[in-house]
Amino acid sequence: MALEGTDRVEPLACGRDAADVWDHAEAGTLDEHERTCPHCVRARADHDRLGGLVARMAAEPLRPPPSVLEQVMGAVVADLRPHELLHLGPDAWLGRPTAEAALRHVVDTMDGLRARRCRIEQDRVPDGVGGVGAAPVWVRMTVAARFGVDLASVTARVRQMLISAGDRTLGVPITGVDILVEDLWEEPA
Structure with missing residues (x-):
């Protein structure tokens, strides 16, 4: 060994x-x-x-330092900021972290890939403007791929799946998807 x-x-x-x-x-x-x-x-x-x-x-029981609670609460509060909402239409909004988690889940269900990070970027909707539909978004996804998978094929499939999920499931039109393969893993023999 x-x-x-x-x-x-x-x-x-x-x-x-x-x-x-x-x-x-x-x-x-x-x-x-x-x-x-x-x-x-x-x-x-x-x-x-x-x-x-x-x-x-x-x-032995874990005894985290008192600052951990403060850091966790700070992260929770930061996730609730209003700018973390995606505009879906008149008086309709979707939490960005929720949408990003849903898109990561789409990737995780695919064979040969694991989602790492997802970031959805949407142009800011001006105050008082209530468009008919959701403002288009751009998705930036980082993934890990199984060693030996055809990266060109699987990333093309990811784009198709994310665009479809954004439109059909979330009600958010996705105009583009950037995919960064940042890691590989190998299945045990």
Whole structure:
């Protein structure tokens, strides 16, 4: 078992890899050497002590600093600002965070993509102007894609899905969609 970010993991004095010994102990598949070798026995004991320490730390209740509540409340209040509304028509508005969450959900239902961030930009509707329909918007979406997926095809599909969802589901005409693929992930073998 090689650790990421390191060139080489030093073996135990007996030549065995400590991580392999730990894995064998957890699986109950220790060989004769691993059961009797003093180096392997010590490695298993160290692993057990570390596991106990981690379990105790995980059981301790979290005590966030008092400033966390203030920061969370500040973020909640910031989300309620009036400029975070999309104009849908006369006396009709939609919360921008709600619309963005709905569009992220559309992407998350697609195979091979995961939505990261979504930002909807709409030109400000002047006060006193009550148009018949919603003002058009532009969507900027960042996504992570599964390694090996055809990016050109999947991003074109995302654009189509977002434009359709904006018009049919949200009642907001989408004039353009920018998609930034900012990360890749690989499915486990």
